[in-house]
Amino acid sequence: MPRLKSSLSPNPATIDGGSWSISPAGVQTVTTSGHTNDDNYQNNGGAASASWSVHYTVSKTVDGRSGSVGPYTTKEAADAAANSERDSAVAAIQAEAQSAVNNAIASAQAQLASLQFRYDEVTVPYGFESYWGSNGSHQTITVPANSNNAYEMRNAEWSLQINVKKTDSETGNQIAGDARYEIYQWDVVTGKYQPTGGYNTYSVQRQGDGTYAVINNAAYATNDMMRHTLYYTQRNEGRFILVETKAPAGYFGDWTDVDHPGSAGTPLGKRAYYVEITADNNNSVLWLGNGDYNADIATGDKGGTKLVTSGGVETTVTIYDSSKDASRSYTTDASGKAANEDGYTTTAADGIMKNDRTLGEISISKVDLDAQRYVTGDAAHGNAVLDGAVYDLYAAEDITHPDGVTGVVDYSKIVDANGNPLWHTTIRDNSGQWISDYLPVLKKDNLVASAKIEDGWLTFSNLYLGKYYVVERSTGTVIPLREGALAVSGTYLTVDSRTKAATGQVAALAASNGQYTDWVYKNQFSTISKSKALDGTWTYDAYYLSYAPGYLCDEHNYYITPSYADEGWYVEKTTFASDTAAYNGNYHIHKDSGLTESQDQVAKGNVEISKVISSSGQSNGLELEGAGFTFYLVSDLSKVEQFDQTPHRKLHTAKHSGCLYQ
Known part of the structure; x- marks a missing residue:
């Protein structure tokens, strides 16, 4: 609370016919107070009071009077006249003196009716400073007599x-x-x-x-x-x-x-x-x-x-x-499965409030279509293993930066203070090389990243939120270039329906609601097999082979959209239902095997054996029934290195046939 010191101005110092005094005569110091501890706290308090009593005295002297009376014939008459004259003189003198006193009192009252006081703020409350303007911390005020007045004193907060x-x-x-x-x-x-x-x-x-x-x-x-x-x-x-x-x-x-x-x-x-x-x-x-x-x-x-x-x-x-x-x-990669950066650090800068973008993450699992589980090569599936399958991640739309200013994300332009890109991805190029410092531009249909299945699954991390699609790459795929970037063209080469040979013509991939319904690697075959039917005609079969040994490729496009939920999640992750990895509390996990479980069919081969009478020596000799055969997986043989293997050998029979897993 402020403390105020008030003092009386020295003028007027005297009055006609007397003097005056004030009580208390010294400087008064008061402290403001009065706040109430309720919702009106700021509307009251801050008040202090000081009062003075003014005392004054006056005296007046008037001149004496003289005169004479008479003559009178008797002493008694003379005394009586003299007394009367004296009384009249006294009364006149008293009246004159009283009039003079009254006039002096009236003059004093007029002079003292507007005393000037000065007050100075000697202790400024914490949080405030002296105010030098009107109604400030140092004022001279005029105080009427016989009054109780409030005077405002301001502080500069x-x-x-x-x-x-x-x-x-x-x-x-x-x-x-x-x-x-x-x-x-x-x-x-x-x-x-x-x-x-x-x-x-x-x-x-x-x-x-x-x-x-x-x-x-x-x-x-x-x-x-x-x-x-x-x-x-x-x-x-x-x-x-x-x-x-x-x-x-x-x-x-x-x-x-x-x-x-x-x-x-x-x-x-x-x-x-x-x-x-x-x-x-x-x-x-x-x-x-x-x-x-x-x-x-x-x-x-x-x-x-x-x-x-x-x-x-x-x-x-x-x-x-x-x-x-x-x-x-x-x-940024709690799964430990993704390539490239697995963490991010942001530092403070003076006068700037930074926010860190929410990341997207996608995990894909691969299972055997027949077994409905992950397999690593067993008796039921021969040498086929799911690991090694290659998947590509594409932007399904132009993906823009969340700052709303940068526009379409270009990894090469998002750099640190030294000009080094903050983020990279890994891709497999058309030559089969893995490029670990790729800087994609997130335009629609551009390749963003590639990864291969290990232990049955893979992860794409550090993604910008937006719509993507994931596609398994076959061994025959060649991704075209667009503006220097690997990208899906939106078209495919048409082929002869019988021979599967390219016609040299292209057609648009089928699409619905902005999503390709045709597999984006359509007609990029890994192999075309040619065989002769029993009627002697040639038949052709085209296959998309997976990079997973022994498997055909999954001919589906998986559309996945890591999207923003709220500020409580640093990573929006879409993954498969059986994902048991431990994730931080800032991961928002969306489990949906319909979006993230890729099913591959193991490649199978038909073997036909014809048993004929040996004496004829002809392949079109008489056929025999009842013969039995045992098939062995060559890789299981103890002397596999000595075994003579002839690939693509074709046998034909009309009577005995079987299905082999590669």
Whole structure:
């Protein structure tokens, strides 16, 4: 509370016919007080009073009078006349003196009716400064006699402005999507940080230039400067907490523990930014950045300092003496299956609030169509194994960066401070080489990444959210180039329906609702087999062989769209139902085998054996029935290296046939 010192001006010092004095005669010092501990706290108090008594005396002397009476014939008559004359003279003198006194009193009252006092603020309350304008800390006032008057004395409160610039941690661009911030104001009445509403007239609003500012919505904020200013009061003690309660769409929230987020769309579990108005930052403009992180809001009431959210939840806020390390490190491939980067770290920059984009991730499993499970080569399937199958990931649409500014994602343009690309993918090129530092452009139908099945599954990680399709590549596939990038052309070579030979013509791949219904590698055969039917005609069969030994290729396009749910998930992952990998708490797992389980059929060969009478020596001799044969898997033989194997040998019979797994 301020202390005031008041003193009487020295003029007027005298009065006609006397003097005056004031009580108390010295300087009075008073302290303002009177706040009530309720919702009217700020509307009362701040008052102090001082009073004085003024005393004055006057005296007047008038000249004597002389005269004579008579003559009188007797002494008695003369005495009587003299007494009468004397009494008249005394009365006249008294009347004259009283009149003079009355006039002096009236003059004194007139002079003392408007005494001037000066008061000076000798102790300025914390959070304020002396005010030198009208009604300021140092005033000379005129006080009427016999009155009780109130005089306003103003202080200049400390104040500051708070702004936020929000950018993408990868691109550095200002994020086009809206974030939601809340500002909490300390309240000495409740002893808690309170949200916007009631006494807290502050809110955070986005400005025309895309930045955010704390706005004062109080009735007294009548101009733009005041609307952008936070003020120290004895009720808020200049203490505020700002927190991002909802990240822009496509972004992860500003969580205290990135592996275990709190409640999305609330301050619970978030990092916070405590600001106190002090003499040092008075009249300044603060641009808060992640480096100013100095408070944490708990997910519930843990004791200590309380904060009430806009949803009415009472929780604990911990405020630190200094800023904490604001860097954040993520695991971006918890499965351990994907190629390339498996982590990401973002660091703080002065005056900038960064957000980290939510990543997409896709896992594909491969099972045997007949066994309906993953197989590694057993008696039922010969040498066939599912591992080694190659899958390609394509953009099913133009995939744009979530910052809303960058446009279609080009990995070569998303770089660190040294100009090095932040992200890479791995692809298998048409020569069979694996390229581990590929920088795709996410245009529709461009190849994004390639991977092969290991232990029955694979993962594409660090993806930008959007629509993709996954395709198994056959051994005969050649991916065309478009603008220097490997891409699906949207067409296929037509072939002769009988011989399977290319006609030199192309046709458009069938599509529906923006998705290819034809396999995108249509008519890119791995092999075409030619054989003669029993009637002597030639027949042709075309096959798509998988890179998984012994399997045919899965001729399906799997459309998968990792999409944003809310700020509580760092990775949106689509995977197969039997995925048992351990994922962090910031992974949003979507299990859907219909989208992510690829089924391959083991390649099978028909063997026909003809048994004829040997004496004829002719292949068209008499056929014999009842002969039995045993088939052995060559790889199981103890002397396999000595075995003479002739590939593609064809035998024909009309009577005995069998089906072999390769």
